[in-house]
Amino acid sequence: MPGLEDLYREIILDHYRNPRNRGELDAPPAHRVEGFNPLCGDEIVVFLDVDDGGRIDEIRIAGQGCSISQSSASMMSSAVKGKTIGEARAVTRAFKSMMSIHESELDGEATDGELPASPSDDVKLGDLEALRGVVKFPVRIKCATLGWNTLTQGLDEVATGA
Amino acid sequence: MSEPAGRATRQHGEITPLDVAAIRKDFPILSQRVGDHRLVYLDSASSSQKPTVVLDAMSDYYETTHANVHRGVYGIAAEATERFEAAREKVARFIGAPSSRGVVFTKNVTEAINLVAYSWGRANLGQGDAILLTELEHHANLVPWLMLAEERGVELRYLPLAEDHTLDLSRLDELIDGVRLVSVSAMSNVLGTLTPVRRLADAAHAAGALCLVDGAQYAPHLRTDVVELGCDFFGFTGHKALGPTGIGVLWARPELLEAMPAFLGGGEMIRDVRLDGWTPNEVPWKFEAGTPPIAEVIGLGAAVDYLEGLGMEAVREHEVSLTGYALRTLTERFGDDLTIHGPPEPAQRGGVLSFAFQDVHPHDVSQVLDQQGVCVRAGHHCAKPLMRRLGVGATARASLYVYNDTDDVDALAEALGDASDFFAF
Numbered sequence: 178m179p180g181l182e183d184l185y186r187e188i189i190l191d192h193y194r195n196p197r198n199r200g201e202l203d204a205p206p207a208h209r210v211e212g213f214n215p216l217c218g219d220e221i222v223v224f225l226d227v228d229d230g231g232r233i234d235e236i237r238i239a240g241q242g243c244s245i246s247q248s249s250a251s252m253m254s255s256a257v258k259g260k261t262i263g264e265a266r267a268v269t270r271a272f273k274s275m276m277s278i279h280e281s282e283l284d285g286e287a288t289d290g291e292l293p294a295s296p297s298d299d300v301k302l303g304d305l306e307a308l309r310g311v312v313k314f315p316v317r318i319k320c321a322t323l324g325w326n327t328l329t330q331g332l333d334e335v336a337t338g339a
Numbered sequence: 340m341s342e343p344a345g346r347a348t349r350q351h352g353e354i355t356p357l358d359v360a361a362i363r364k365d366f367p368i369l370s371q372r373v374g375d376h377r378l379v380y381l382d383s384a385s386s387s388q389k390p391t392v393v394l395d396a397m398s399d400y401y402e403t404t405h406a407n408v409h410r411g412v413y414g415i416a417a418e419a420t421e422r423f424e425a426a427r428e429k430v431a432r433f434i435g436a437p438s439s440r441g442v443v444f445t446k447n448v449t450e451a452i453n454l455v456a457y458s459w460g461r462a463n464l465g466q467g468d469a470i471l472l473t474e475l476e477h478h479a480n481l482v483p484w485l486m487l488a489e490e491r492g493v494e495l496r497y498l499p500l501a502e503d504h505t506l507d508l509s510r511l512d513e514l515i516d517g518v519r520l521v522s523v524s525a526m527s528n529v530l531g532t533l534t535p536v537r538r539l540a541d542a543a544h545a546a547g548a549l550c551l552v553d554g555a556q557y558a559p560h561l562r563t564d565v566v567e568l569g570c571d572f573f574g575f576t577g578h579k580a581l582g583p584t585g586i587g588v589l590w591a592r593p594e595l596l597e598a599m600p601a602f603l604g605g606g607e608m609i610r611d612v613r614l615d616g617w618t619p620n621e622v623p624w625k626f627e628a629g630t631p632p633i634a635e636v637i638g639l640g641a642a643v644d645y646l647e648g649l650g651m652e653a654v655r656e657h658e659v660s661l662t663g664y665a666l667r668t669l670t671e672r673f674g675d676d677l678t679i680h681g682p683p684e685p686a687q688r689g690g691v692l693s694f695a696f697q698d699v700h701p702h703d704v705s706q707v708l709d710q711q712g713v714c715v716r717a718g719h720h721c722a723k724p725l726m727r728r729l730g731v732g733a734t735a736r737a738s739l740y741v742y743n744d745t746d747d748v749d750a751l752a753e754a755l756g757d758a759s760d761f762f763a764f
Contacts (some may be wrong), residue, residue: 180708180710181707181710184706185703185761190762192524201476216718217702217717217718217719217733218718218719218723218726218732218733219702219731219732219733241732242700242702242732243700243701243702243703244700244701244703244762245702247700314706317702317706322700
């Protein structure tokens with residue numbers, strides 16, 4: 178049986194205790210999108226401020242959930258803040274690939290006519306690597322990806338003007 | 340089968356009428372190891388484990404007499420039908436039903452309540468009618484009515500939860516006025532709260548309404564008598580009562596079943612079919628379309644036999660005692676770090692302990708407990724409106740049954756201690 182230390186790495190607990198980019202933005206002008214995990218009741222709200230050039234100027238995370246969903250969302254916010262939508266999608270793909278979820282399962286890809294993102298190998302995951310151990314706990318993968326799915330939905334909505 | 344009934348044992352000062360050590364031997368799964376730990380199963384409110392007698396009844400049916408029921412004239416088909424209908428008689432006896440004609444086999448309680456909502460509900464309710472529910476219901480006793488409300492404009496009203504997590508009946512007279520149905524859980528799957536079913540059924544009848552009781556958490560744990568409860572419909576599910584999954588029961592007064600239109604159409608539920616019409620079968624078969632889950636019905640029959648062998652009064656006494664021990668043990672050890680939802684007195688509640696532990700999220704609590712082989716549920720327990728009412732997104736929940744004892748409660752307390760150390764901020 179995988180041990181707790183495989184799941185709860187120190188950096189994960191740090192993001193859980195001290196979440197980055199926690200809070201809300203006024204929406205509008207910011208874009209607000211909610212994500213739910215219907216199995217466990219976790220809820221995440223992502224606020225996105227995307228500039229005219231398609232760059233994520235600001236991101237805030239609200240909602241409540243377990244250490245894995247909260248820390249993953251916190252790390253996600255750090256990873257995509259200041260990035261373009263295309264870059265954020267590339268990180269998302271790389272993260273999901275690490276979670277053993279592959280491209281064909283991702284919805285709403287490239288609806289805004291971007292070039293295909295670079296292969297996952299080229300994307301630096303940095304702190305996010307700490308979440309790799311989640312794969313050993315398949316039930317928790319949904320916790321780790323909740324924020325990312327919510328971000329993807331938000332980026333799709335921004336791109337299509339929804 | 341062991342002979343545990345009537346053999347009072349004492350453990351940690353708790354007197355229980357059940358011989359839990361003997362009972363455990365009847366459940367093969369409980370001898371499993373989880374890493375270095377024994378399996379401590381505290382999630383029976385979600386689904387109970389199965390004794391060997393249930394598994395044997397099902398495999399013996401498949402190995403010796405499997406055939407479809409109510410069809411063949413040959414020997415094993417007749418035997419299959421006999422075992423199937425014998426289980427209906429056992430279930431009727433188990434819930435105090437005056438006649439097995441009122442016992443309809445369904446997939447689970449969810450299907451039982453949907454059956455009432457689709458058949459009785461759509462035949463009898465429309466704009467201007469109201470249904471009284473409560474704030475502590477499981478989604479199974481909410482969503483079928485929300486769907487009916489959307490479709491037919493039926494009004495839904497809710498008895499609120501009081502501060503002590505019992506039902507607040509102070510506005511009952513006003514809320515029940517003019518309703519056509521009162522539909523209530525006999526025991527909350529989150530709080531353990533036992534609801535005043537008889538009082539609500541009497542009030543429903545006085546108001547000219549019918550009363551449906553969701554007995555999913557009640558029938559497996561307390562002696563059930565649908566006549567004493569005074570209800571018109573009663574649902575429970577096999578897998579929470581030591582039986583298999585995929586089999587549940589809707590009991591209704593037979594005259595109600597006779598007046599209700601059929602629900603699912605197909606084989607078995609008809610008396611005659613012509614190219615221009617059909618005539619329904621007698622009750623209860625009118626509501627059992629298609630080949631039923633025969634092995635599961637037979638397994639459920641064996642499960643209720645096993646429970647009656649223990650004695651439902653003894654089962655309840657055991658759980659009250661063990662719930663009291665759990666409330667004391669956890670409260671003494673963790674004090675304000677632990678909030679247990681639900682009524683404080685074991686006599687007011689079942690053996691369901693939903694709790695908040697420090698600031699640790701229920702998923703993380705459950706994950707750490709799993710390392711010690713301790714299985715508890717974490718989540719919203721299919722009761723999201725109640726979660727909102729409690730002001731939480733989720734809880735961890737330990738639930739007790741006939742094979743649990745004070746050692747299991749102690750293992751839970753130890754594992755919570757580990758969680759506290761691990762997540763210490």
